[in-house]
Amino acid sequence: MKKQLGFLLLSTLLAACSQLKTSKPIAPVNLLDTAQVEENLQIEEPDEVQTLASSATREMLLGKWYGIRKLKDGGQKEWLTERSADGTYRVDFRFVSADGSARSQSEVGFWGVSGDIYFRIFRGWVTVEGMKPADPTVAEHYDAYKIDGLDGEYFSYVHKVRGQQYTVKKMPNDFRLPVTVNSQEVEPLTFSY
Incomplete structure (x- = not known):
């Protein structure tokens, strides 16, 4: 007892x-x-944390969001994140080096929102052959971001550990990044659990 x-x-x-x-x-x-x-x-009632409920935030984040950033070496990085209602996401990256050569990479995982925190759980890379799983024990595969701003056109968020700020723009559903692939595969790259 x-x-x-x-x-x-x-x-x-x-x-x-x-x-x-x-x-x-x-x-x-x-x-x-x-x-x-x-x-x-001395327990107190919490102050109101945000004016937008997590469910409304989550609904606004669905679909495709595009970002671009200049790199220190003179190249650039572009990314297109697509968040689905089932809690999965896919990010297509396009890296263009200063000499003009390009390479692409795609990643998948889970995403969500809790209060003013947006989070992602990276699960693996998409390849022409299928999904290459990521090691779930690696701490860097779990990211949390503070939502800085969100409306129907722009989403701004800050990585909780690195302090890096990102701003992305909402894109139409048919928008795609040019993908550089060394294979003639024409099947779409997908992932599911």
Whole structure:
């Protein structure tokens, strides 16, 4: 019974920690003294985080979004992200070097929105032969971004770790990047789970 009570109090304490005020230092607490635990927690109702609900944000992010960036070596990187309602995404990249040579790469994975955070889980590369899975234990295959701005035409977001800002433009459904492939395959490259 004591173990269950201790576990319950610890669970309550951990759940409440995310709502603690950070301006007051936290004093050591005897977890078995519930009055002391309640006194130190000061749980507050969260302020309204955003005006746009996650479901509305998610709906706005569906479809194709195009971005372009100049590279330090004088080339450029273009990308077209297509987000589907089933939670999957595909990004087609086109890299053009300063000498004009081009190469393409396609990646796939899962995406979502929670509050003002947009996230992606990279699952692999698309090749003419099919999908080449990514190692799910690599931390860099999981990205979170703070949504900076979003309307029906532009989406701006900032990588939570690297601080890199991206701005992309909404494109019509028939828009495609020119793809450089060394094969004559004509079948569309798709992925599914």
